[in-house]
Amino acid sequence: MCLKINRCWVFVWLCICATTAHSETYVPADNDQYLYTGRIDFSDIKAPSLSWPGTSIKANFTGEHLEVVLDDQNGKNFFNVIIDGNDRFPYVLEAKQGEHRYLISSALSKGKHSVEIYKRTEGEEGATLFKGLWLADDSYLLKPPKRPKRRIEIYGDSITSGMGNEGADNGADHLGSEKNNYLAYGAITARNLNAELHTISQSGIGVMVSWFPFIMPQFYNQLSAVGNNDSIWDFKQWTPHVVVINLMQNDSWLIDREKRLTPIPADAQRIAHYQAFVQSIRAEYPKAQIICALGSMDATANEKWPNYVREAVKNMQDNGDNKIDTIFFEYIGYGQHPRVAQHNANADKLTKFIKKKMKW
Incomplete structure (x- = not known):
């Protein structure tokens, strides 16, 4: 008798579990209540592809349950999943290769919530397809957050990506888990100014030479950040409103220290290459305020490379461009990628500069 009763209870328990497992609401990626930010490939609207650092999806929703569905190319990407604006303690999602459902929480308070899914890593970790959310039964998306009116775009290298910024001061800074674009100076600045941000960056990239076979002038106009490819971003x-360009750190290393370019370019050639890239950005955005930056690694340890930037900007100003300026982030003597504290200091400086320049 006891055995029969136990089997009955097991059967009932299994039925309850099966019912619970299917009592959810799926919200696919093409729902118009999502707010997407960044250069995102929507060629498949049910599986938009996120590759650039800082690309994100925001949504407001109801209910106590939240799962995220991602299909990751290489299993190397990390995301911040920020619930109800609590970005001090985000859920750090380590994506596995292929399509998976990731349980973020099944114990949220009843009522309304917000979520932001933010790509911490960059194109060298690969692309990730966003497939949608699973919510509690009878839950749904609410009206999305308002898109900020101010817009900033930033072009950079590992500093801008946030390489190693969460690493220990005395530790390595190459780990994907410690690369957090959310806490890079550009992203912090954008939040300080309530601005939407597009980040176009790649660790190791330069204007004349990179640690790999392509350079920023070949890369900046891509829709996909995964290597050098034929995808094209529509700048229209x-x-x-503001473009920040923080490049030449890798050029300084690879030309002066590593001697990777033969023949070694003369000063005038270095200025000309940098100026040509900045002019290509100006051609896309005739009315934008361009801020040519450098730092805060050792390219600003002396005035040599900052002076190349100054000369290129002066040449453009002399030719009638009155919406271009410079800013430099101080080298503090730390020999690795800047950590979060330095990113915060750089963001404070950049925030004040943009506020004054744009009257924001």
């Missing part, structure tokens, strides 16, 4: 789709 989104126009920034």
Whole structure:
């Protein structure tokens, strides 16, 4: 008798579990209540592809349950999943290769919530397809957050990506788990100014030479950040008010220290290459305020490389460009990628500069 009763209870328990497992609401990626930010490939609207650092999806929703569905190319990407604006303690999602459901929480308070899914890593970790959310039964998406009116775009290298910024001061800084674009100076600045941000960056990239076979002038106009490819971004789709360009750190290493370019370019050639890239950005955004930056690694340890930037900007100003300026982030003597504290200091400086320049 006891055995029969136990089997009955097991059967009932299994039925309850099966019912619970299916009592959820799926919200696919093409739902118009999602707010997407960044250069995102929507060629498949049910599986938009996120590759650039800082690309994100925001949504407001109801209910106590939240799962995220991602299909990751290489299993190397990390995301911040920020619930109800609590970005001090995000859920750090380590994506596995292929399509998976990730349980974020099944114990949220009843009522309304917000979520932001933010790509911490960059194109070198690969692309990730966003497939949608699973919510509690009878839950749904609410009206999305408002898109900020101010717009900033930033072009950079590992500093801008946030390489190693969460690493220990005395530790390595190459781990994907410690690369957090959310806490990079550009992203912090954008939040300080309530601005939408597009980040176009790649660790190791330069204007004349990189640690790999392509350079920023070959890369900056891509829709996909995964290596050097044939995808094309439509610059008319989104126009920034401010463009920040923070490049030449890798050029300084690879030309002066590693001697990777033969023949070694003369000073005038270095200025000309940098100026040509900045002019290509100006051609896309005739009315934007361009801020040519450098730092805060050792390219600003002396005035040599900052002076190349100054000369290129002066040449453009002399030719009638009155919406271009410079800013430099101080080298503090730390020999690795800047950590979060330095990113915060750089963001404070950049925030004040943009506020004054744009009257924001």
